[in-house]
Amino acid sequence: MNENKRMAYWRANLRLVALCLSVWFVCSYGFGILFVEELNTIRIGGFQLGFWFAQQGSIYVFVLLIFFYAWRMNRIDRDHDVHED
């Protein structure tokens, strides 16, 4: 595998990681901590939204993120022909 192809694969990986970690940060640290009071003025059902993100929403997002990453990464592996058999 030549240098250029390897770099292209690695850059695609880093872009995906950066995207996922941004979502990770915004949903937990953003919604659940930094802007929790602002979001708490919004209500869904019996929850204040900021509190909901801190104790429920962030966890759901984490789970979805890992599955999304695994799925996208498998595609990137195949596109760059570095997938395992």
Added chain:
Amino acid sequence: MSLQLLTWIVVGLSFLLYIAIAIWSRAHNTGDFYIAGKSVSPLANGMATAADWMSAASFISMAGLIAFLGYDGSVYLMGWTGGYVLLALLLAPYLRKFGKFTVPEFIAERYYSKAARIVAVICLIFISFTYVAGQMRGVGIVFSRFLELEIEWGLVLGMLVVFIYAVLGGMKGVTYTQVAQYCVLIFAYTVPAIFIAIQLTGNPIPQLAFGSEVDGSGMALLDKLNEIVTSLGFSEYTSGSKSRIDVFCITMALMAGTAGLPHVIVRFFTVPKVRDARISAGYALLFIAVLYTTAPAVGSMARYNLINTIQTGEVGAIDGNLAHDERPRWFNTWETTGLLKFEDKNGDGRVQYYNDTNPEFASQADQYGWRGNELTVDRDIMVLANPEIARLPDWVIALVAAGGIAAALSTAAGLLLVISAAISHDLIKGIFVPSISDRNELRAGRIAAAFAILVAGYLGFDPPGWVAQVVAFAFGLAAASLFPAILMGIFFKRINREGAIAGMLTGLLFTYGYIEYFKGLFLKWSGAPWGTNTAEHWILGISPEGIGVVGMCLNFLVAFAVSGITKPPPEHIQHMVERIRVPRH
């Protein structure tokens, strides 16, 4: 049938199951013993990781912790789940590609240094023993409460079972027992939660129930809870009292610490492929999330139930509080364990539970004729007492006992294995006797595991006063030392031996020093620590629980600075990094 007999039967059956699995899947060589022959399916590994990760603290303590902390408890919920995102995206697939046995082994090869390996082994052993002491204690508590066995005998029984399946089965045996233990613990956790959710709100799904209306009041559970707790002088349940920067840092330290815990990382060495490591982390977090999204619901419902039991009428009315003579049965049983304490300070024979440390509420309480809070509740009993508080049938109570033991044993076994691998593989084979044969290394691993069980049992039997303190240290340490070292090893080719060692030592010493200063660990654990452990004395308002983040940043800074002024890693190391970044080449 008596509750105790029923509990013995349920717990005994679960033990038989674990031992049978261990015999069926025992280890034949070091590959089986350390990493289950790299043959575990991603789904099974996800389940085993979830059981490995969810300890006695998650099962027994966490919901109770959240019940009393309210919003501030979110640091544990986000911190102990968000770390898996870091693990899945930044560490697990690459370490799997590296394809060796232990975490210190990666650090040793990537930084071409035995010194780095020894630093990593020290971190690993300290983190793991801290953890394991808490697990053995958890086993002891469950045995003594539900089976009325002396704590010591409970411990011995627990040690014996772990001994059989960890020493015999190694990672292979532990993996499949953990799968069974996950099933036991998650069933035991969710069944009472569902019953309580139905009783309180009519909605059977705890995650939704805790945002629903309380039956017959027309108010949402959390609003109702806010109203009651503030009327008793506590801060609102849905808003916390910790500073924002502290909540931020504790969450970050727990996340990075989770991703850096050796017994969790090593689970991703057991799957066949890089692709499996990624998806397996997803399954692991999914299985963990079942408990972690139920826990805050259980926490809020338990707090509500507890206050309702005690504050039977209007706050401040003479007959508004529970008369101690009329207390329910569970109140009585937990009083005998000493985990629930009542002291009739104003001599009216009734239980007053309120926040007597709130100066704004003091005059109000005085008017009511209250002379201080009379009830001390150990947070550990909230989950264990739940089925009794909700008057659930005896088999549910027996199940909760078996679940608590499963949670503690599964984590203990995982920890004992990484300790034994660090000794037999990293120290004996890696440093002292490189020529050791596979058979002898396997034997050394088994002896090390047996020895670690004895130490763990001792720590659980006679826990040093500082066990609770060091848990914060375990995460801070993992966040400040192992996590950055592994991360930089994968993502930054230019980081060299000098940089990595200097970085790890800086992170380690800074974090250790800060916690030692404010909480006292080794040097002053018998007396008071040097510093006053309050917000105005902390650096930037960051508590010792969250300081691992600063240690982590220092680690990165020092590693980059030192690597920049020393010569780059040798050619073959740079090639190795390129290799682990690609699943196939």
